[in-house]
Amino acid sequence: MALGDHDADDGRPIGDEERAELLADLTDLAVYQALLEPRGIRGIVVDCADCGECHYHDWELLRASLEQLLHDGRMRPHEPAFDPNPSDYVTWEYCRGYADGMTERESTR
Numbered sequence: 001m002a003l004g005d006h007d008a009d010d011g012r013p014i015g016d017e018e019r020a021e022l023l024a025d026l027t028d029l030a031v032y033q034a035l036l037e038p039r040g041i042r043g044i045v046v047d048c049a050d051c052g053e054c055h056y057h058d059w060e061l062l063r064a065s066l067e068q069l070l071h072d073g074r075m076r077p078h079e080p081a082f083d084p085n086p087s088d089y090v091t092w093e094y095c096r097g098y099a100d101g102m103t104e105r106e107s108t109r
Contacts, residue, residue: 013073022070026063032095033059035102045089056084 014022043058057065065075
């Protein structure tokens with residue numbers, strides 16, 4: 001999943017498939033945070049298709065947004081990160097690749 005894949009404003013309840021995806025995303029997010037936060041990564045950056053800008057989400061803000069989407073079927077607007085340093089954030093795809101690489105490394109030991 002990418003954060004922008006869920007329509008946060010349509011007001012409909014989420015279905016079973018979307019609920020399962022959100023739960024998987026929350027599990028993945030916990031893994032990514034555990035692996036990357038000690039390395040100085042503060043969160044996830046998302047390229048917004050609506051405004052064409054990058055949105056920087058700290059780990060806890062992203063977790064709260066996903067949990068709200070899971071429980072309420074929508075996300076409230078939130079304040080963007082204040083003056084984020086882009087080098088402190090990575091994409092969801094980077095996180096996935098990093099976690100896969102760490103898993104592969106551990107399995108070959």
